[in-house]
Amino acid sequence: MTPLNYALLGMVRQQPRSGYALRKMFETTPLGNYSSSPGSIYPALKKLVVAGLLESQAMGRGNHYLITPQGERVLETWFAQPLGDEEGADMALMRFALLHDHPNRQLTLDFLQAFANNSRRQVASLKAFMDGDVWQQMSVQSRLAVQYGLRTAQASVDWADDALKQLKSAPTSS
Amino acid sequence: MTPLNYALLGMVRQQPRSGYALRKMFETTPLGNYSSSPGSIYPALKKLVVAGLLESQAMGRGNHYLITPQGERVLETWFAQPLGDEEGADMALMRFALLHDHPNRQLTLDFLQAFANNSRRQVASLKAFMDGDVWQQMSVQSRLAVQYGLRTAQASVDWADDALKQLKSAPTSS
DNA sequence: CCAACCATGTAAGCTGTTACATGATTGA
DNA sequence: TCAATCATGTAACAGCTTACATGGTTGG
Numbered sequence: 508m509t510p511l512n513y514a515l516l517g518m519v520r521q522q523p524r525s526g527y528a529l530r531k532m533f534e535t536t537p538l539g540n541y542s543s544s545p546g547s548i549y550p551a552l553k554k555l556v557v558a559g560l561l562e563s564q565a566m567g568r569g570n571h572y573l574i575t576p577q578g579e580r581v582l583e584t585w586f587a588q589p590l591g592d593e594e595g596a597d598m599a600l601m602r603f604a605l606l607h608d609h610p611n612r613q614l615t616l617d618f619l620q621a622f623a624n625n626s627r628r629q630v631a632s633l634k635a636f637m638d639g640d641v642w643q644q645m646s647v648q649s650r651l652a653v654q655y656g657l658r659t660a661q662a663s664v665d666w667a668d669d670a671l672k673q674l675k676s677a678p679t680s681s
Numbered sequence: 682m683t684p685l686n687y688a689l690l691g692m693v694r695q696q697p698r699s700g701y702a703l704r705k706m707f708e709t710t711p712l713g714n715y716s717s718s719p720g721s722i723y724p725a726l727k728k729l730v731v732a733g734l735l736e737s738q739a740m741g742r743g744n745h746y747l748i749t750p751q752g753e754r755v756l757e758t759w760f761a762q763p764l765g766d767e768e769g770a771d772m773a774l775m776r777f778a779l780l781h782d783h784p785n786r787q788l789t790l791d792f793l794q795a796f797a798n799n800s801r802r803q804v805a806s807l808k809a810f811m812d813g814d815v816w817q818q819m820s821v822q823s824r825l826a827v828q829y830g831l832r833t834a835q836a837s838v839d840w841a842d843d844a845l846k847q848l849k850s851a852p853t854s855s
Numbered sequence: 856c857c858a859a860c861c862a863t864g865t866a867a868g869c870t871g872t873t874a875c876a877t878g879a880t881t882g883a
Numbered sequence: 884t885c886a887a888t889c890a891t892g893t894a895a896c897a898g899c900t901t902a903c904a905t906g907g908t909t910g911g
Contacts, residue, residue: 509870521820527890536815537807537830538823547871549892568879569890600826607820615822633711641710646695646781648789649712651844652774655837656711662836663829670825677821683898701862721899723864742907743862 508581510598511551512560514539516582517605519561520574526552527569538604540597586614590621592628596663599625615674623667629660682755684772685725686734688713690756691779693735694748700726701743712778714771760788764795766802770837773799789848797841803834 518529526549533543541547552572555561560578563570574582586606590599599622606615633656636642642650692703703726704717715721726746729735734752737744748756760780764773773796780789807830810816816824 511871525890530890537810537827542872544872544874545891546873546893549890551871553892600829604823604826607822609822636711647848648781648783649778651840651847652778653711654844655774655777655840658836658840659833662832666825666829666832670828673825674821685899699862704862716900718900718902719863720865720901723862725898727864 508585509551510601511541511547512555513582513585513605514541514601515548515551515555515572516560516574516578517601517607519572520579520582520605521607523564523571523573525566525569525571529572539601590618590625592625612674616671619667619671619674623664623671626660626663626667630657630664633657633660682759683725684775685715685721686729687756687759687779688715688775689722689725689729689746690734690748690752691775691781693746694753694756694779695781697738697745697747699740699743699745703746713775764792764799766799786848790845793841793845793848797838797845800834800837800841804831804838807831807834 515529518524518532524532526545529552530543530545530548533539533541533548552561552563555578556563556572560575560581562573562575564573565571582605585602586609590602594602599618603615603618603622606618609615633653636653637650642653645653689703692698692706698706700719700723704719704722707713707715707717707722726735726737729752730737730746734749734755736747736749738747739745756779759776760783764776768776773792777789777792777796780792783789807827810827811824816827819827
């Protein structure tokens with residue numbers, strides 16, 4: 508399961524779509540960092556059908572894709588996985604976005620907690636780096652680049668905390 | 682010229698290093714998102730030598746790499762290129778970090794200006810997206826994911842502005 | 856002497872991109 | 884009718900990772 512596969516599964520789960528519609532999603536929304544080129548999406552969809560995670564259904568011109576129970580299970584397993592340090596922020600955020608209307612709200616809350624903790628750890632490790640030997644030998648520019656990392660990590664912490672607040676104050680809105 | 686190639690050129694330009702030392706840089710510093718696996722670095726170094734951008738020089742155990750005048754020219758050309766929207770933030774930041782001790786301080790200032798402008802444009806486009814139709818149909822989670830993008834873009838703006846201040850107030854510190 | 860590190864390399868594969876190609880349908 | 888959009892596909896490649904393999908050196 509590649510990142511793109513998860514993205515496609517998640518989008519199709521939300522609503523059956525054609526390959527073309529999925530491409531448009533990548534093009535027109537800020538979510539999903541993937542190119543909308545057909546060279547990636549159509550082959551991936553085919554593979555997902557072969558693997559039994561999606562079902563193709565002719566509809567007007569073109570095919571719509573539906574998620575199968577097995578596909579749902581794959582997504583659920585992914586959602587339930589503890590958020591590791593390894594997955595980059597982009598991957599983590601995609602996972603978060605695909606949780607969208609998931610009935611189990613707790614998954615989202617858990618995700619945000621873990622994300623906030625990871626970001627806090629990242630902040631701490633960058634601060635620790637700034638106390639090390641290497642830091643002293645670095646040029647002004649290189650140091651500023653590290654400061655950039657610090658700022659974005661801090662922004663992640665703030666966002667996650669804020670998102671938790673918003674979700675907790677809001678009733679089950681879906 | 683791949684991102685990794687630029688990274689290697691820039692690091693060698695700063696100081697002649699062995700392939701192993703370069704790997705350690707990737708491992709121990711937050712700069713450079715690349716894996717430190719030998720499978721990427723050694724072949725890349727070889728290609729750069731063949732292309733005449735680096736020179737290999739036996740030294741003790743292992744080889745040190747030096748940048749050639751031609752390699753310097755390649756870097757200079759890259760540095761001088763206007764910062765486009767296309768390059769991701771990671772690529773942009775790498776370029777910034779590699780400017781490190783560049784004698785032409787103006788390049789750094791130009792970069793930061795362009796980066797700040799790009800980030801501002803990104804903020805604006807995200808805000809515009811939040812006024813569109815798609816936004817209305819999105820789930821709470823998806824909206825929060827977009828808000829994340831907004832926050833990090835804003836952090837980029839803040840960082841660039843701050844960096845400009847720091848550099849302008851500091852004399853030529855190198 | 857044995858583990859850990861220094862130091863380099865290759866082969867296979869995964870993932871996504873680029874570029875090309877095709878044809879139907881819709882709106883001006 | 885002519886351009887734009889809908890809709891799908893393939894072939895070739897680029898770029899990096901994983902896994903494996905090798906041998907020297909250093910320190911406990």
